[in-house]
Amino acid sequence: MIDFTRSRPRKLRALIGNIFLFSMVFIGLSTRAQAYIDPGSGSVLITAVLGIFGAIAYTFRKYFYRLKRLFSSKKDDDPDDKPSA
Amino acid sequence: MTKLLHDPGSFRDPNNQVCLFEGRIVRGLSDDADANWRDLVRQDFFKRLLEAEKVIETRTLEPEDAARVALLEQGWTGGLEHTRIPFISYPYEWCFSMLKDAALLHLDLIEQCMENGWTMKDATAYNIQWIGAHPVFIDVVSFEPHPEGEAWIGYRQFCQMFLYPLMLKAHLDIDYLGLLRSNLDGLPAIETVKYFRGTGRFRKGVLSHLVFPASVERSISRRERDMAPAKKRKAGKHTKAMILGLVQGLKRTVSKLNSPVQHTSWSHYDKTHSYDEDNFEAKKAFVDKWAAHAKPDHAWDLGCNTGIFSKILSKHANTVIALDGDHDAIEQLYRKEKEINGKSILPLVMNLSNISPNHGWGGSERLAFDNRTRPDLVICLALIHHISLSANIPIRNFLSWIRTLNCSLIIEYVTREDEMVKKLLTNKTETFPDYNQDNFESTAREMFDIISQEDLKSGHRIIYYLEPK
Numbered sequence: 001m002i003d004f005t006r007s008r009p010r011k012l013r014a015l016i017g018n019i020f021l022f023s024m025v026f027i028g029l030s031t032r033a034q035a036y037i038d039p040g041s042g043s044v045l046i047t048a049v050l051g052i053f054g055a056i057a058y059t060f061r062k063y064f065y066r067l068k069r070l071f072s073s074k075k076d077d078d079p080d081d082k083p084s085a
Numbered sequence: 086m087t088k089l090l091h092d093p094g095s096f097r098d099p100n101n102q103v104c105l106f107e108g109r110i111v112r113g114l115s116d117d118a119d120a121n122w123r124d125l126v127r128q129d130f131f132k133r134l135l136e137a138e139k140v141i142e143t144r145t146l147e148p149e150d151a152a153r154v155a156l157l158e159q160g161w162t163g164g165l166e167h168t169r170i171p172f173i174s175y176p177y178e179w180c181f182s183m184l185k186d187a188a189l190l191h192l193d194l195i196e197q198c199m200e201n202g203w204t205m206k207d208a209t210a211y212n213i214q215w216i217g218a219h220p221v222f223i224d225v226v227s228f229e230p231h232p233e234g235e236a237w238i239g240y241r242q243f244c245q246m247f248l249y250p251l252m253l254k255a256h257l258d259i260d261y262l263g264l265l266r267s268n269l270d271g272l273p274a275i276e277t278v279k280y281f282r283g284t285g286r287f288r289k290g291v292l293s294h295l296v297f298p299a300s301v302e303r304s305i306s307r308r309e310r311d312m313a314p315a316k317k318r319k320a321g322k323h324t325k326a327m328i329l330g331l332v333q334g335l336k337r338t339v340s341k342l343n344s345p346v347q348h349t350s351w352s353h354y355d356k357t358h359s360y361d362e363d364n365f366e367a368k369k370a371f372v373d374k375w376a377a378h379a380k381p382d383h384a385w386d387l388g389c390n391t392g393i394f395s396k397i398l399s400k401h402a403n404t405v406i407a408l409d410g411d412h413d414a415i416e417q418l419y420r421k422e423k424e425i426n427g428k429s430i431l432p433l434v435m436n437l438s439n440i441s442p443n444h445g446w447g448g449s450e451r452l453a454f455d456n457r458t459r460p461d462l463v464i465c466l467a468l469i470h471h472i473s474l475s476a477n478i479p480i481r482n483f484l485s486w487i488r489t490l491n492c493s494l495i496i497e498y499v500t501r502e503d504e505m506v507k508k509l510l511t512n513k514t515e516t517f518p519d520y521n522q523d524n525f526e527s528t529a530r531e532m533f534d535i536i537s538q539e540d541l542k543s544g545h546r547i548i549y550y551l552e553p554k
Contacts, residue, residue, distance in 0.1 A: 012308065040241055041309075042301040047236045047331060048321045050293055054330025061333075 089155045093449040094211075101226045102161075106152040110169050113161030118226050122165065125228050130201040134222075139190060141214070141223045142168040167223065171383070171404040171431070173457050176210040176246065177266035178433040178441060180416040181254050181344040182423070183220070184261075187213040188247035190220045192336045195239065199328050204231035208239030210246040210271070211451075217428035218419060234322040237331065244294055245271025248339065252295065253280060255342035256288040260412065262434060269445055274299040275306075290338035346413045364542050369397060371539050372464065372495055375550040376401040379493045381461035387437060388468035392418040392430065398464065399429045406460070407432045437468075438476040455490060462493045466548075470499040473520050474509045480519050481528050488532040494551040498525050503545040522547065 087107050095103035100118040104111050114122060122145070125131050134140045146153035146164035156164040176184060187210055198204050205227045212224040249272040250261035257280060264272055278299035281288070286296050372394055376384070381402045386395040389407035391414060398405045407430050409415050418432040435441065440454040465487070472478050487494055499506050500522055510517075519528075529535060533551035540547055 012304075040238075041305045042298065043238070043241045044236055044321060046298045046301055047240050048323065048327070049297070050240075050334075051236070051323055051327030051331050053293075054328075054332075054334050055324060055326040056330070057334060058326050058330030 106155060110167045111152045112165045113156040114163040116162045119163035121229055130197050141221050143225050170214040172406055174433055175451055177262050178435060180412055180419050180434055182416055182419050185251055187220050188339050192332055194222055196332050202231055203228055205239055208243035215431050217430055218422035236323040237328045248294055249277040251342050254344050275302055289341055346416055368541055371548050373397050375495055379462045383458055383460045384462040385460045387465045390414050394466055395430050405430045408435045410436045438478060459490055460492050463487055464495040466497045470506050474517060480525055484528055484532055491553055497546055497548045499546050
């Protein structure tokens with residue numbers, strides 16, 4: 001079960017609006033404030049989304065190769081063989 | 086009492102530190118790291134990795150070992166010893182295929198880990214070193230048990246260190262070496278995405294691994310820039326299928342990235358050099374004879390080009406560093422070495438007028454090229470005219486630098502009558518008054534003894550064997 005923070009469009013727009021209004025005042029401060037943003041903040045979200053697609057592909061390939069082996073004439077395949085990159 | 090010297094590049098992890106003890110590479114482990122290591126060596130997958138030489142040979146230090154005693158005195162709980170890498174190199178010196186093979190090694194390691202309930206703490210390219218053309222992972226303390234449901238935390242660093250530079254070269258033919266030298270943590274997504282405009286964004290792997298992460302990072306940055314505190318992110322549960330799917334997808338993406346070797350003046354040097362057969366054989370024989378005489382453990386070939394003389398050196402030396410400023414020449418040399426599973430020649434891209442400097446934290450985290458393992462023999466063939474006439478470095482300055490290495494030298498002086506020098510001087514206004522054979526020899530004699538010399542190319546070139554005074 002994936003639970004990750006979703007952005008609320010209305011709040012985001014209002015926030016961006018405020019930032020723009022005060023940007024003249026905060027321009028000097030913003031570069032220092034940037035230093036407090038954890039560069040890895042988005043990683044969890046990113047790997048979650050990419051992971052979902054990856055999991056689909058991974059599961060598909062796993063069962064596809066098992067199915068293929070059922071119909072192939074080769075007898076010596078290791079059942080734990082991963083599909084090669 | 087022998088001193089334990091700390092490796093200045095190993096300081097970030099409080100749980101371990103790499104040290105030098107009597108020429109041996111040892112690592113101090115804390116309680117946690119020591120317990121982790123004892124668990125790791127029992128794992129079958131790790132034993133397989135060691136056997137396949139994908140991870141550097143490592144042994145636990147015996148209790149009576151002097152190195153272990155020294156480490157314990159410093160407050161560490163345990164110690165390891167690693168086989169010494171013949172020559173340390175950094176990602177900003179590696180050609181495309183070397184970086185790609187390092188990336189594939191890392192992905193292979195993370196895949197094997199994840200399949201067995203382990204993970205790797207980070208994904209830095211500096212954890213991979215080379216034995217000839219063979220990449221090997223050196224940071225064994227990076228392995229730790231994988232907490233159930235945790236994401237692959239190294240993904241972002243993997244992209245910054247490996248994937249983005251490779252994509253820049255493969256998709257846009259942008260040289261990443263200078264970028265990596267300046268960005269020791271790798272290339273950030275937010276910066277790299279700016280290179281991919283329009284249809285470039287649809288190249289293989291760009292949308293999922295660059296555009297998407299860059300847009301997420303940008304939107305978080307916009308939202309959190311002026312607000313405090315930062316929003317605590319709920320970590321979603323990541324299944325094994327998700328992580329392995331991502332890793333295998335990356336493996337496929339990286340495998341398909343290719344850098345075509347361009348035709349530069351150097352990539353086809355083998356066939357286009359100006360030597361005739363006899364003279365070339367004489368040159369090879371001279372190098373072979375004096376390399377055998379010098380019996381170097383460690384040799385450098387500066388301006389190695391296709392590596393033909395590096396090969397001769399490798400018959401006599403254990404380690405040969407083959408340097409060239411032309412990326413594609415090194416790329417070709419590496420591919421050839423990889424094919425034959427070469428273990429002695431390490432090809433690196435380096436501009437000799439701007440060699441890798443001491444830098445990183447404290448100016449000592451990453452070492453300058455001439456501050457690592459010193460060579461016993463250096464060869465500079467068909468090079469001096471480029472150093473002097475193209476790079477404008479006076480002969481005296483160049484020879485002085487070589488002298489600081491305190492080793493023997495085989496150097497080829499190219500006279501003004503040579504057609505390659507004439508080509509270089511065609512459109513130059515400078516006269517280069519120091520560039521003549523007499524001056525070359527007298528300057529050399531101040532620092533070296535000329536043991537032997539031979540005319541090549543009917544006197545247009547002279548090859549010397551020198552020993553330091």
